[in-house]
Amino acid sequence: MAEYELYCFAQSGNSYKVALMLETTGQSWSPRFVDFFNGETRSPDYHEVNIMGEVPVLVRGDMRLSQSGVILDYLAEQTGQYRWTSEDERRDILRWLLFDNHKLTGYTSVYRFMRNFIEEPNLAVLDFLGGRVKTAYSVFDAHMKDRDWVVGDRATIADLSICGYLFYEDEIGVDFAADYPAIAAWLERIKALPGWKHPYDLMPGHPLPKG
Amino acid sequence: MAEYELYCFAQSGNSYKVALMLETTGQSWSPRFVDFFNGETRSPDYHEVNIMGEVPVLVRGDMRLSQSGVILDYLAEQTGQYRWTSEDERRDILRWLLFDNHKLTGYTSVYRFMRNFIEEPNLAVLDFLGGRVKTAYSVFDAHMKDRDWVVGDRATIADLSICGYLFYEDEIGVDFAADYPAIAAWLERIKALPGWKHPYDLMPGHPLPKG
Numbered sequence: 001m002a003e004y005e006l007y008c009f010a011q012s013g014n015s016y017k018v019a020l021m022l023e024t025t026g027q028s029w030s031p032r033f034v035d036f037f038n039g040e041t042r043s044p045d046y047h048e049v050n051i052m053g054e055v056p057v058l059v060r061g062d063m064r065l066s067q068s069g070v071i072l073d074y075l076a077e078q079t080g081q082y083r084w085t086s087e088d089e090r091r092d093i094l095r096w097l098l099f100d101n102h103k104l105t106g107y108t109s110v111y112r113f114m115r116n117f118i119e120e121p122n123l124a125v126l127d128f129l130g131g132r133v134k135t136a137y138s139v140f141d142a143h144m145k146d147r148d149w150v151v152g153d154r155a156t157i158a159d160l161s162i163c164g165y166l167f168y169e170d171e172i173g174v175d176f177a178a179d180y181p182a183i184a185a186w187l188e189r190i191k192a193l194p195g196w197k198h199p200y201d202l203m204p205g206h207p208l209p210k211g
Numbered sequence: 212m213a214e215y216e217l218y219c220f221a222q223s224g225n226s227y228k229v230a231l232m233l234e235t236t237g238q239s240w241s242p243r244f245v246d247f248f249n250g251e252t253r254s255p256d257y258h259e260v261n262i263m264g265e266v267p268v269l270v271r272g273d274m275r276l277s278q279s280g281v282i283l284d285y286l287a288e289q290t291g292q293y294r295w296t297s298e299d300e301r302r303d304i305l306r307w308l309l310f311d312n313h314k315l316t317g318y319t320s321v322y323r324f325m326r327n328f329i330e331e332p333n334l335a336v337l338d339f340l341g342g343r344v345k346t347a348y349s350v351f352d353a354h355m356k357d358r359d360w361v362v363g364d365r366a367t368i369a370d371l372s373i374c375g376y377l378f379y380e381d382e383i384g385v386d387f388a389a390d391y392p393a394i395a396a397w398l399e400r401i402k403a404l405p406g407w408k409h410p411y412d413l414m415p416g417h418p419l420p421k422g
Contacts, residue, residue, distance in 0.1 A: 052310055052350055067306040074302060091285060094305075095278040099263055102312040124335040139263055 004029040007049065007057040009036050010206035011117070013109060013165030015056040016199040017068045018075070021160050023202060024195040025079045032059075033204045037117070068164070069097040072157035082157045092151045096158040104140060107132040108165040108172060116171045117208075133172070137180050144182035148189060155193060163190050167198055215240040218260065218268040220247050221417035222328070224320060224376030226267040227410040228279045229286070232371050234413060235406040236290045243270075244415040248328070279375070280308040283368035293368045303362045307369040315351060318343040319376040319383060327382045328419075344383070348391050355393035359400060366404060374401050378409055 004022060008015030008031050022029040034040050034055050041053050050057050050066045057064060058071045065071050076083040084090040100106075111129035114121040140162065143150070150158040166187060169176060176184035190196065200206040215233060219226030219242050233240040245251050245266050252264050261268050261277045268275060269282045276282050287294040295301040311317075322340035325332040351373065354361070361369040377398055380387060387395035401407065411417040 047353075051354055052314075065302070065306075067309045069309045070302045070306045073305060077298070087288070091276070091281050094284060095276075095281045098278045098280045098309070098312050101309050102317045103263075106313045106317055122335045122339070124333045125339045128333070128336045128339075142258075143262055 002028045002030040003060060005032050005059040006030070007032045007034050007055050007059070008203045009034050009055065010200050010203040011168075011208070012036065012055050012203070013105065013168065013199065014054070014068045015203060016167075017160050017164040018056045018058060018071045019199070019202045020163075020196070021072060021075050021079075021082060021157070023197060024193050025075070025081045026195070027075075027079070031203050035205075037208060069101060069157075069161060072097075072160060076157050082155055082160060084156065085152075089152060093156055093158045096150050097161050099136075099139075100158070100162045100164075103132070104136040104162055105164050107136060112165060112168060112172045115173060133174075137174070137183060141180040141182045144186050148186070155190070159186075159190060163187065213239045213241040214271060216243050216270040217241070218243045218245050218266050218270070219414045220245050220266065221411050221414040222379075222419075223247065223266050223414070224316065224379065224410065225265070225279045226414060227378075228371050228375040229267045229269060229282045230410070230413045231374075231407070232283060232286050232290075232293065232368070234408060235404050236286070236292045237406070238286075238290070242414050246416075248419060280312060280368075280372060283308075283371060287368050293366055293371060295367065296363075300363060304367055304369045307361050308372050310347075310350075311369070311373045311375075314343070315347040315373055316375050318347060323376060323379060323383045326384060344385075348385070348394060352391040352393045355397050359397070361397075366401070370397075370401060374398065 004027055006015065006018055006022065006029055008019060019031070034046070036055070040046055041055065047053055049064070052066060054066065056068055056071060057066045058074070065074055072082070084093050107129055111126070111133050114126055114129065149155050150162060165172065166176070166183070174180070176187060215238055217226065217229055217233065217240055219230060230242070247266070251257055252266065258264055260275070263277060265277065267279055267282060268277045269285070276285055283293070295304050318340055322337070322344050325337055325340065360366050361373060376383065377387070377394070385391070387398060
């Protein structure tokens, strides 16, 4: 039996943030597939697991944690990896976690969902979300111009959080190399982390059944 | 000269989160008005202050902090108020800060902005955002049903964060008392905190100039 169980599914970049941390730090973990596309996260049973109705949820013994940023924070303390080295650095990491959840992952996740998994999405809404996504990428690309990692001089949980949806590049419809070169170079650095895998190779549920 | 300077403006609920903390903990602070509606946050000068192009920013001597959640975390440690008492509680507060930034404040802020400060907003986008806002309020109302405060048995920075936009009730167009009674009761508790003020009484820039 694995030490950690992760409620997740392959298309969830928020779950990927945690799966990538578990995998690259060599934890004993197993995925618990959540059937999001058939409504599992909207069921009363799932709301018992997480009142917010979201993945990921990490289970270890009697402990159950939700919100990817909280889980990453917990695993950083448990493993000593991807961690801050001072309170100032903890807050700088928190700053990027919040920016990511609000602006970068926040808008990317719903934009990519509508682009790929909804039939006939409203084009005005799609356009609105696409604009927000581009603004977030511009801010982040400017931050990454002269640096290798989001905070400090090594990968931290801020990097794992922000990259959550960005390996679904075709589904977002952006060309990072052409339009956000600092982000593209940073994504290559993340791919080079020992044990790195694409979300579709790390979590169950890909490809989606047809029809 | 005040100990703290806060880059803010009256219509910014994210700034209000910090202003309310400074005020109710009795800090020496002064507002530094940001002319958001005339584009100040999009100027190169402002991006020197905060690369994310956002308010609030808190200044204390040489220190400059951005992201309301980070500033609240800092002030909780400095003042010892609205603070966690254990690492588990710190993470539970973080969980609600992240939910707030992503889902509750995140969608409320842009929805209320489009409803009030944009001429002829796109109705499909407004409808989309309104749906997201209601989902967030339903989740939060369910959480508050049998409790007085977001985490534990007293007000913490999670409460200050989540209430950021909710006193602009008319501008959001919700009736908390009718539709989200647990939220309405909790907002009354926040209003009863010693030193509480409405955002329009706490920060400069209200009302907006006509035309």
